[in-house]
Amino acid sequence: QVQLVESGGGLVQAGGSLRLSCAASVRTFTIYHMGWFRQAPGKEREFVARVTWSGGLTYYTDSVKGRFTISRDNAKNTVSLQMNSLKPEDTAVYYCAAGVVGDGNIKDWDYWGQGTQVTVSS
Numbered sequence: 001q002v003q004l005v006e007s008g009g010g011l012v013q014a015g016g017s018l019r020l021s022c023a024a025s026v027r028t029f030t031i032y033h034m035g036w037f038r039q040a041p042g043k044e045r046e047f048v049a050r051v052t053w054s055g056g057l058t059y060y061t062d063s064v065k066g067r068f069t070i071s072r073d074n075a076k077n078t079v080s081l082q083m084n085s086l087k088p089e090d091t092a093v094y095y096c097a098a099g100v101v102g103d104g105n106i107k108d109w110d111y112w113g114q115g116t117q118v119t120v121s122s
Helices: none
Strands: 003-007 010-013 018-025 033-039 046-051 058-060 068-073 078-083 092-099 116-121
Touching: 003 092, 018 033, 018 092, 018 116, 033 068, 033 078, 046 068, 046 078, 058 068
Parallel strands: 010 116
Antiparallel strands: 003 018, 018 078, 033 046, 033 092, 046 058, 068 078, 092 116
């Protein structure tokens, strides 16, 4: 069983930055790829970014490339999402996820956090 707890959400003006963190309670953190997803009101949950178990490879959805950076610390069982140049359309609940397969398909993720709200004002 894996428990994921997100933190770091909040309200920020457009152009600002936020850093989301996710702490994983698991014995073998490194068997999981880690990812961030988001869900805006009235929309489906969508992929934002993912990082492989070693931290060696990262992937992003096109709309956040160059603005968001995902990273993980395997010694601390944490994954982070640094979000810069935020836009109003980034407003959503952001979810941390862990998956053995952990690719861009939402169905391939095994565990989810409760989510943290990010609101970007214009």
